[in-house]
Ligand SMILES: Cc1cc2nc3c(=O)[nH]c(=O)nc-3n(C[C@H](O)[C@H](O)[C@H](O)COP(=O)(O)OP(=O)(O)OC[C@H]3O[C@@H](n4cnc5c(N)ncnc54)[C@H](O)[C@@H]3O)c2cc1C
C-alpha cells in the first residue's frame with residue numbers, strides 16, 4: 149500500500165492508504181475534502197487541483213500539455229499545482245504530501 | 252421584447268443541447284413529437300463542443316473513431332428532419348406549471364411552453380469560469396468582463412487581462428492598439444496561442460504596448476462602486492503586487508453550473524437528478540431527465556448510456572402526452588428515412 153498525506157483546507161492532515169493503480173484524485177475524492185473529480189479524470193475540469201509539496205515536485209512526471217492547459221484555467225495555482233487525476237498511485241508516490249489549494 | 256411575442260410552444264422542451272440532448276431531439280421526432288431545445292452555449296454539442304471537439308471518441312457503438320465535433324455535427328444532422336427549435340445562448344432558470352403546460356423561464360427574460368420537459372443538463376450550464384474572489388460580482392459588466400462584445404469600450408482604459416490561452420492572447424494583441432495599457436497576467440510564462448499571435452505579443456512587449464506579469468495569479472481587486480481601481484497579483488511565494496487598472500478581462504475557460512435547476516422541483520443536486528430508470532421520469536410528473544445529469548443506481552456516465560436513456564424518455568413522453576394513441580411500435584427501418592418523410596409533409 150502506498151501512503152499519501154493530504155492537508156485539507158481546514159488544516160487537518162489525513163494519512164490515506166492509496167491503492168496502487170488508482171489516480172490520486174480517485175483516492176482523495178471519497179475523503180470529502182473538496183476533490184470532486186467532475187470530469188472523471190479527463191483533465192477537463194480542474195476540480196481535482198492540489199498543491200504538491202515542493203520537495204516532491206521534481207520527483208513527479210512532468211505535466212502533459214492537457215494538464216498544464218487545464219491548470220491555466222484553475223485558481224490559486226502555485227509552482228506545485230497539479231491535477232491529481234493525472235497522478236497515478238504507485239510505490240514511488242509513497243509518502244507524497246499534498247495540500248488542498250486555497251487563497 | 253415582450254415575453255408573449257417571443258414565447259415558443261412545442262410538445263416537449265429539452266434543456267441542454269449536449270450530445271444526449273441532440274439525440275433526444277431525434278428520438279422525440281421519431282415518436283412524432285415536436286421539440287425545442289435551450290442551451291447556455293452559443294453552439295450545440297455540450298461538453299463535446301466546449302471541451303474536446305478535436306478529440307477522437309472510441310466508444311460510440313458503430314463508430315470506431317469519431318471526433319467529438321464530428322459526432323455533434325452528425326447528431327445535429329440526424330435531428331434536423333424534425334426541425335427542432337434551437338434557443339441557444341440562454342439558460343433555463345425557472346419552471347412552473349400553467350394548467351396542462353409547463354412554462355420555462357429563460358435568462359433572456361423570455362418564456363417558452365411545453366407539455367413535457369426533458370432535462371439533459373449534463374454537468375450544468377456552461378458559463379464563464381469566474382475567479383473565486385468575493386467582491387468580483389460588483390464590477391461585472393462595468394469594469395470586469397468575461398468576453399469582449401465591443402473592443403471600443405476599452406479605448407484609453409488601463410486593462411488587465413488574466414489567462415494564458417487563445418482568448419487572453421488574442422485580446423491582448425487587439426486591445427494593445429486601443430487601450431492605454433495592457434497587462435497580461437498568467438500563472439506561467441508560457442502562453443497557448445497561434446504562432447502568429449505569440450509573435451505579435453513578443454513584438455508588442457518589446458514596443459512597450461503589452462506588459463507580461465508571469466508567473467502571477469489573480470489575488471483580488473479593489474475599487475469604488477462598480478469601478479475597479481487596482482488588480483492585486485500574487486507571486487505564489489507569499490508576495491503580492493498591485494497593478495493600477497480600470498478594466499479586468501478574465502479568460503479562465505468555462506465552468507458548469509447546475510444551480511439553475513435547484514428551483515425546478517426535481518431534487519437536482521450535486522449527484523444530478525434522481526430518476527426512475529424504467530421511465531426516466533423525475534419526481535415531478537411530466538419532467539424527465541437523461542444523460543449525465545440523470546442519476547439512478549448503476550448509472551454509467553457515458554454518451555452511449557445517454558442515447559439509450561433518450562430513447563426511453565421519448566417513449567415515456569409519448570405515452571404521457573398521447574395516452575389515447577395506439578401503442579404502435581415501429582423500428583426506424585420500417586418508419587423509413589426521416590429526411591424523406593420530412594420532405595413529404
Ligand atoms: C475530455 C472529455 C473526454 C470524454 N470522453 C468521453 C468518451 O470517450 N466517451 C464517452 O462516452 N464520454 C466521454 N466524455 C463524457 C461525455 O462528454 C459526457 O458523458 C456527455 O457530454 C454527456 O452528454 P449530455 O448531453 O448528458 O451533457 P453535456 O454534454 O454536459 O451537455 C449539457 C448541456 O446542457 C446545458 N445546460 C445545462 N443546464 C442548463 C440550463 N439550465 N439552461 C440551458 N442550458 C443548460 C449545458 O450548457 C450543456 O451544453 C468525455 C468528457 C470529457 C470532458
Ligand code: FES
Nearest residue numbers: 189191193194233
Ligand atoms: S478530474 Fe477533472 S481535471 Fe482532474
